[in-house]
Amino acid sequence: xxxxxxxxxxxxxxxxxxxxxxxxxxxxxxxxxxxxxxxxxxxxxxxxxxxxxxxxxxxxxxxxxxxxxxxxxxxxxxxxxxxxxxxxxxxxxxxxxxxxxxxxxxxxxxxxxxxxxxxxxxxxxxxxxxxxxxxxxxxxxxxxxxxxxxxxxxxxxxxxxxxxxxxxxxxxxxxxxxxxxxxxxxxxxxxxxxxxxxxxxxxxxxxxxxxxxxxxxxxxxxxxxxxxxxxxxxxxxxxxxxxxxxxxx
Numbered sequence: 046x047x048x049x050x051x052x053x054x055x056x057x058x059x060x061x062x063x064x065x066x067x068x069x070x071x072x073x074x075x076x077x078x079x080x081x082x083x084x085x086x087x088x089x090x091x092x093x094x095x096x097x098x099x100x101x102x103x104x105x106x107x108x109x110x111x112x113x114x115x116x117x118x119x120x121x122x123x124x125x126x127x128x129x130x131x132x133x134x135x136x137x138x139x140x141x142x143x144x145x146x147x148x149x150x151x152x153x154x155x156x157x158x159x160x161x162x163x164x165x166x167x168x169x170x171x172x173x174x175x176x177x178x179x180x181x182x183x184x185x186x187x188x189x190x191x192x193x194x195x196x197x198x199x200x201x202x203x204x205x206x207x208x209x210x211x212x213x214x215x216x217x218x219x220x221x222x223x224x225x226x227x228x229x230x231x232x233x234x235x236x237x238x239x240x241x242x243x244x245x246x247x248x249x250x251x252x253x254x255x256x257x258x259x260x261x262x263x264x265x266x267x268x269x270x271x272x273x274x275x276x277x278x279x280x281x282x283x284x285x286x287x288x289x290x291x292x293x294x
Contacts, residue, residue, distance in 0.1 A: 097125040098133065105213040109244070110251020113209050117202050127208035134212040135179060138219055147226055178215065182207045184276065188268040193253050210248045214241040245269075 052073050053059070054066035061073050101124045104112040116124050125133070186203035198206075221237045246265055254261040 097123065098130065101125045101130055101209075102213070102216055105209055105248075106216075108251070109210060109213065109248035110254070113206050113248075113252055116209070117198070117205060127205045127212075131179065131182075131208040131212040134215045134219075135176070138215050139176075141219065141222065145226060147229075178211050181272065181276070182211055184272045185268070188272050189249065189253070189265075192264050192268050196253065196255070206249075206252060210245055213248070214245060217241045217244060 052061040054061050054069060054071055054073065056071040057066065057069045059066050059068035061067070064074065065072055101112075104124070112124075116127070124130075182204060185207050186200060189206070190198070190200050190203045218237060218241060221233070225234050225237065246262065246269070249265040249268070250258065250261045253265065
């Protein structure tokens with residue numbers, strides 16, 4: 046393209062000064078799509094996602110509350126987007142667990158606590174842990190949205206909060222999965238579960254703390270208990286409906 050001619054963005058038609066369009070961000074240097082172009086796009090995409098994912102995980106594990114506040118506040122370039130982060134971590138979790146075909150929660154319940162056999166949907170929950178965590182996010186978000194409504198975060202921002210924290214919880218379980226798989230220890234799995242729940246509470250307290258730590262911890266625990274009670278009631282009602290339907294048949 047000649048220096049004396051105006052450059053137009055091929056994507057939106059905007060007049061461009063420099064190498065990138067100020068309107069849509071596309072580069073003015075656009076080549077034809079060929080094998081080399083596809084290879085370069087894949088390389089850039091994979092490296093960009095991987096770098097962002099590693100940085101996001103590191104920041105979430107070390108300092109979850111301030112990290113998520115930074116993202117909501119506008120510092121977003123270095124972080125993997127919350128919903129993409131959760132989907133990628135959940136997909137990795139599902140692939141690993143199904144590849145090794147060992148579900149520690151289900152194994153623990155079958156061999157150590159037979160009472161779980163009587164809890165509705167328990168076995169399905171055990172085999173689809175990451176999916177269940179995904180389903181819990183709207184409920185947790187609604188609970189914190191109500192309990193911490195004075196902090197003026199909207200509901201979608203609460204969804205962002207729990208998407209990041211849930212993804213980090215799944216990552217913690219993945220981190221310890223090799224040891225759980227090799228030892229087949231229910232006690233180790235229980236410890237990891239406790240660590241992940243403590244992490245969730247810690248992340249929420251860091252995010253919402255405005256007064257005392259004790260007050261923040263009590264409010265966060267109240268949010269979690271409220272969600273668990275509501276879900277137990279819903280699951281039990283669903284169980285009764287299914288039993289009634291089976292009896293009618």
